[in-house]
Amino acid sequence: MTPTGHLDTDACYRAVRSRDRRFDGVFYTAVRTTGIYCRPSCPARTPAAGNVSFHPTAASAHAAGYRACKRCLPDATPGSPEWDVAADVAGRAMRLIADGLVDREGVEGLARRIGYTPRHLGRLLTQQLGAAPLALARARRAQSARALIEATDLPLTDVAFAAGFASVRQFNETMREIYAASPSELRGRRTGAPSAGAVTMRLPVRTPFAGRRLLDFLAFHLVPGVEVAGPGWYARTLALPHGAGTVRLGLGDLAEGGTGFVTAEFHLDDLRDTAAASERVRRLLDADCDPRAVDEHLGADPLLGALVRATPGLRVPGQVDGDETAIRTVIGQQVSVSGARTVAGRVVAEHGTAVSTTVPGLTHLFPGAATLATLDPVTLPMPRARGRALVGLAAALADGRVLLDRGPDRDDVRRALLELPGIGPWTADYVAMRALGHPDVFLPTDLGVRRVLADLGGSADPVAWRPWRSYALMHLWNTLMPDSASPTPTEEN
Template identity: 85%
Template sequence: MTPTGHLDPDSCYRAVQSRDRRFDGVFYTAVRTTGIYCRPSCPARTPAAGNVTFHPTAASAHAAGYRACKRCLPDATPGSPEWDVAADVAGRAMRLIADGLVDREGVEGLARRVGYTPRHLGRVLAQELGATPLSLARARRAQSARVLVETTDLPLTDVAFAAGFSSVRQFNETMREIYAASPSELRGRRGGASGGGAVRMRLPVRTPFAGGRMLDFLAYHLVPGVETAGPGWYARTLDLPHAPGTVRLELADLPAGGTGFVDAEFRLQDLRDTAAASERVRRLLDADCDPRAVDDQLGADPLLGELVRATPGLRVPGQVDGDETAFRTVIGQQVSVTGARTVGGRVVAAHGRAVDTDVPGLTHLFPDAAALAAADPEQLPMPRARGRALVGLAAALAEGRVELDRGPDRDDVRRALLDLPGIGPWTADYVAMRALGHPDVFLPTDLAVKKVLAGLGGDVGDAERWRPWRSYALMHLWNTLMPVTGQTEAD
């Protein structure tokens, strides 16, 4: 198999020669003479240009017969930022595969979510990503298994099935093929393990990473019962495919320097949810963003430059559940953030599912679409029109008329949202930004944005020159109004 044609070999090789960390996860370097593939920044000696090929995914390198480098661990990198920038069918499919959809619903389920036939989807992914859906899912399973092998004391048989393998034999063969080591050998090299039901991971993010401001945003908007936060940390419940779970994140600023890591501790009732849990939390952190590309463009802007230099690596907070983000957006319409937190907490207490956790303050899952679709809008703690909009949105999500799992085309989702009573452009675009990971959303009618722009001597017309990073420009404008909440215990 040959790698995909959209990677320019000369540009890729220059990145490898300079060990440019910005390209880690964007492409992979396969070395014919060693049979190993690496990340571009691998500290090993640079191979000769005639001995290398370049692959857009780790799965493409696997399919071509290469093993992962034991030194640079190329599969432990952020994903390509192009998946969200372009949001084409390949990017949308990669998001769903990373969430474990192929393991749960098969290639047919993946194709249905992105609106293609299985055969045509296979052709598209082979052309764009150098691997079939099954190969991409296999690579994801291998990465999940390695994390469990190296970070938990689970029996290896349990690891195999938790990672999504259908048999222990398949698990052993895949790990030897990709990592040139058996699972027991990988466990023997680990630096330490966790116990007590916890799965501890280091989630890769590109740097710089404004973790402190991410924490401030999440703590300021948290919904009681579902989320809690304190000095340097944030925790929340997770409604996962097989069973509930929780995650606690240690969030701090990470300076520029390639790939950094956010420490995460998951408590999962069903370890088959490991991959989905980690992928959803990475979405929340906007982990695949290329902050240097964003900051280079916005930092040169006469209006935004000072704000960007003051907070390098600012992210757009994403989501762990698209439906929840949409519901919270409707609940927060035309009320203060504090008011939205209070109303959200009441909705959770009345309609959310109670769960037992060992994290104080985490008591419920956010209500799902079916639960809110069955609610009486007259009884919801909000104006009747907004209550009807919330219930109507829930019904559309429960019936599949609107899907917010990053599978459908963004423009199609926006049109479907605008067709619902009570959902206007501001709401639809905010949902696109946070639930669908759209990097180029601007909200010209937002009163806070207008106020900040006026204070800077600009207006909403300036946003055109911030493409394709208008969502990040928006966050920098909002950031000037965001209180510092992460340094003290959130109430």
């Protein structure tokens, strides 16, 4: 398959004919004779090749006049893995649009984050994704609205504004146009019981999905007050554009079978944050990863093959807040994970924002960069040099010299990080992997990696692991990650 925006018609049709679920979310199939668009794995009868066209985004299909298939719900798919692999302008824009940036700051705000003029960005996205920024944002609002309609008992007027629509009329017209049904009709078709006092969503992920090992990683690194975990679940607080929130995730292994779902229960101060909350949690889950592509490539390596076969679908844990991830990385420099948790917990207790939640143990939001930038490094519970590095990083994040929202180019972000005192290659690359979703990061100086490679024997060739070196790194670390917490090797900066 060629990159998003340059679809190979023959390859797309072969995927549709074989109902290949790997391509759900990578492209969409529009059928001229029915006026609908589907995911590649739609169980309906395969249309003739002459009757179909292919679109890189759902918004592109909408713009061409097609409505969503009621049988396969093509918008309920993971996003394209190309957005993180290539991390080009189109991919970075899609990440920000999914987070609701266009609703909050308009196309001008999106263009400013990407570094283009609004006109040039519009031309580029239309060329690459088949739709302009406003159309892409409209498709995202429709998907959020459908999820709220089906998952909650919210009045439909509240759903409209929570999803980001400017008016109820716009909401009704969009839903009829995309789904060929009114909001009331969509609510009447839902299955299962709606939530009470919460927004419960099923977040799509590609399978296989090693949810238990993801849970082990998150539980081992959790910060007291901000995160808690238990058997089969993980929860944390969320600092969102319009207020605070919490999420509780059910995490278990999902066998290979196309698209799977992770159940997420959100409690939000402001329902306008529904889209941002779900998108940020999907980043945490690495939901758009193509695990079959990763496993096939790394599984053929003589050194990694056995590790990959033992844990198919291993993910690179992402983040819900890039600034938080970077600050926690600096806190963890040259100390054990358990030591970093203790120090981070003290920083949260002293400088985080207290919140009231329904989840025992969740008491604070992680302190923002603007708050930490004002601190005297001497007062922080860490060596003075690391305290200066943390405050300097926080100042750079607060004033926009470093942006970790996936808008800027990754190489530019790395250079900006390395210019800061106390930030070395290990820290910059770890932040790129976790905060920016970079799939091709390797940390050769990491003591844990060195230990595992020595234990495995043989000759490691990280270059051969491209473009999935971040996943190779996780497989190596996974051998050091027991089901129950225990000390891990000190990390080098």
